Amino acid sequence: MTDEKPTLEVSGLWAGYGEGMVLQGVDLAAARGRVTCLVGRNGAGKTTTLKTVMGLLPAARGRVLVEDADVTALPPYERAHAGIGYVPQGREIFPQLTVRENLQLGLEARGGKGQIDESIFETFPILREFLDRRGGDLSGGQQQQLAIARALMGKPKVLVLDEPTEGIQPNVIDEIGDVLRRISKDIAVLIVEQYLEFVLGIADECYVLEKGRVIMSGAPAELDQERLQQTMSL
Ligand SMILES: Nc1ncnc2c1ncn2[C@@H]1O[C@H](COP(=O)(O)OP(=O)(O)OP(=O)(O)O)[C@@H](O)[C@H]1O
């Protein structure tokens, strides 16, 4: 089911790290019931977009809305409370903590209280098996599953992921794609990626970022393939 109203809406977003602006008026929307992807090559501003959405970087201009609530001025933890779950680039799980402890940290977005939902283990059976293992001892693909599960612990309205396929084996990438498609039935999913083939296989809608601007968007089949390939290989 696709909602009429987007769960996450970014409009006219400008942000950067000093004098120069990396993002130059980014518009995008992600709705429940679909997988939305933002693609672009190295340095296009994908991570900067997500950091600004999460409030790790201030927006110089523009707005970030979660179900119509303006979160642009809120600090990151309040955006997590508002319903944005974030899986950062490089996963950032805690290697010294156990899988269980890593998952429990995901409860912070809900005030630190609650149990690990059975649905987490239904989605990621391996995590139940490895609950007492240290995060750092998991494989890359397992760590990515842990990072996604940790973000889901906060029961987000929108899950945003920064390059979830980075450094992960092809067969595990397929599994992660399946999981994200399933998750998107219940909540909005926004994936930032460089791996075009993966994105085109799972996205309902795709935004193409070049030098901090969205240069085209639409369903994968609607995109100008030649221009897309060109943008990604520049
Ligand atoms: N902390 C920072 N300070 C200064 N400039 C930065 C910082 N982080 C990123 N940049 C610059 O901002 C631009 C966009 O970077 P960003 O990390 O958003 O790209 P990206 O699309 O996520 O790339 P990648 O695919 O390599 O992860 C780049 O030119 C980068 O050098």
Ligand SMILES: [Mg+2]
């Ligand atoms: Mg990045």
